[in-house]
Amino acid sequence: MIYLDNAATTKPCAEAIQAAVSCMEKCYGNPSSLHNMGIESEKVIASVKKTILRRLNKEGEIYFTSGATESNNLAVFGAAKALKRRGNRIVTTAIEHPSVSEPMKKLAEEGFEVVSLKPCDYDNFEDALINAVDEKTILLSFMAVNNETGFITDSKKVYNAVKKRFPSCTVHLDGVQGFCKTQLFADLISLSAHKIYGIKGVGALYKAKPVRLLPNVYGGGQQGGMRSGTEPVELIAAFGAAVNAYPEKITKFSELRHTLLQHLEQWEGIILNSKNSVDNIVNFSVQGVRSEIMLHFLEEKGIYVSSGSACSRGKISPVLSALGVSDKNADSAVRVSFSLNNTENDIKELVLALSEGIKRFRR
Numbered sequence: 001m002i003y004l005d006n007a008a009t010t011k012p013c014a015e016a017i018q019a020a021v022s023c024m025e026k027c028y029g030n031p032s033s034l035h036n037m038g039i040e041s042e043k044v045i046a047s048v049k050k051t052i053l054r055r056l057n058k059e060g061e062i063y064f065t066s067g068a069t070e071s072n073n074l075a076v077f078g079a080a081k082a083l084k085r086r087g088n089r090i091v092t093t094a095i096e097h098p099s100v101s102e103p104m105k106k107l108a109e110e111g112f113e114v115v116s117l118k119p120c121d122y123d124n125f126e127d128a129l130i131n132a133v134d135e136k137t138i139l140l141s142f143m144a145v146n147n148e149t150g151f152i153t154d155s156k157k158v159y160n161a162v163k164k165r166f167p168s169c170t171v172h173l174d175g176v177q178g179f180c181k182t183q184l185f186a187d188l189i190s191l192s193a194h195k196i197y198g199i200k201g202v203g204a205l206y207k208a209k210p211v212r213l214l215p216n217v218y219g220g221g222q223q224g225g226m227r228s229g230t231e232p233v234e235l236i237a238a239f240g241a242a243v244n245a246y247p248e249k250i251t252k253f254s255e256l257r258h259t260l261l262q263h264l265e266q267w268e269g270i271i272l273n274s275k276n277s278v279d280n281i282v283n284f285s286v287q288g289v290r291s292e293i294m295l296h297f298l299e300e301k302g303i304y305v306s307s308g309s310a311c312s313r314g315k316i317s318p319v320l321s322a323l324g325v326s327d328k329n330a331d332s333a334v335r336v337s338f339s340l341n342n343t344e345n346d347i348k349e350l351v352l353a354l355s356e357g358i359k360r361f362r363r
């Protein structure tokens with residue numbers, strides 16, 4: 001089996017599994033309990049917060065959530081609610097994950113003015129985002145790395161420029177696909193454990209101290225009232241272990257990408273949809289073969305890839321269109337995403353299978 005769908009999710013690493021099991025066996029107290037068992041659990045949480053802040057190279061607060069979908073909802077709704085007396089203008093992009101774009105739709109229905117920018121309309125997308133923010137803008141929300149093509153938006157450039165001009169504009173970054181791979185800059189940053197070899201069901205929201213945010217979930221007041229609910233200590237422990245195990249520098253992704261592209265470039269009718277993108281995501285269209293046909297053909301050979309994005313299964317992706325991919329090419333888009341476990345041999349097998357698929361199915 002060759003797993004090349006790591007932008008959808010990754011296999012938990014041994015360190016994460018070990019941390020979760022050890023927690024379940026030895027450290028299962030409720031972190032809110034006042035006795036020693038509770039204190040031990042609380043210590044685990046505090047230590048993982050430190051680990052994540054260190055990796056982000058930031059000071060501030062970490063709130064654990066059920067995943068980045070919840071982190072994004074908390075950031076977008078939480079900031080909008082907290083800041084609505086100051087204004088109602090929000091800037092975002094047309095390539096956001098549904099966990100940002102759907103909350104944005106809701107806010108627009110509630111009367112917020114939501115301005116959404118498409119990268120395909122601009123030569124320099126960072127400048128476009130910076131220029132779209134004005135004194136009435138309360139929130140800018142964008143993603144560091146797009147999950148469908150790997151498209152990068154330089155958060156350092158955008159964040160610094162926006163904060164210099166409009167310090168009171170809150171900047172939120174969906175950092176899911178960028179965390180541990182690129183430096184992330186924002187007031188609020190959404191993270192997910194299962195994209196970095198942690199376990200599904202836990203994520204985090206980083207918040208810079210002075211930023212105002214209101215909760216979405218009410219209950220027992222855990223995590224300073226920002227996110228009520230008993231913290232999943234074992235998942236959090238695994239998240240921390242995954243972050244610690246993630247290497248500081250990776251050359252493997254660029255090597256695997258290079259090998260794949262070398263082959264694809266020699267073939268007729270292949271369109272590369274990943275431009276200005278991270279090394280671990282390669283999205284390309286095999287003209288004349290529909291995505292799903294190719295995906296299932298590869299699956300029969302034990303090779304797992306994605307058609308566009310696993311989150312928009314079955315639909316033509318509006319995200320690919322906003323990135324300048326035609327509907328026809330989007331219909332035949334294949335997304336290959338690497339993990340640290342993949343090898344050159346995996347790419348060779350993929351290339352062989354792709355060429356066979358093209359011969360068999362191209363019309």
Ligand code: PMP
Pocket residue numbers: 007008066067068069070072097099143145146147174176177191192193194202203311
């Ligand atoms: N944002 C991006 C960019 C993603 O790729 C994903 C996962 N596909 C999410 C948010 C949602 O993360 P989670 O699965 O942890 O809810």
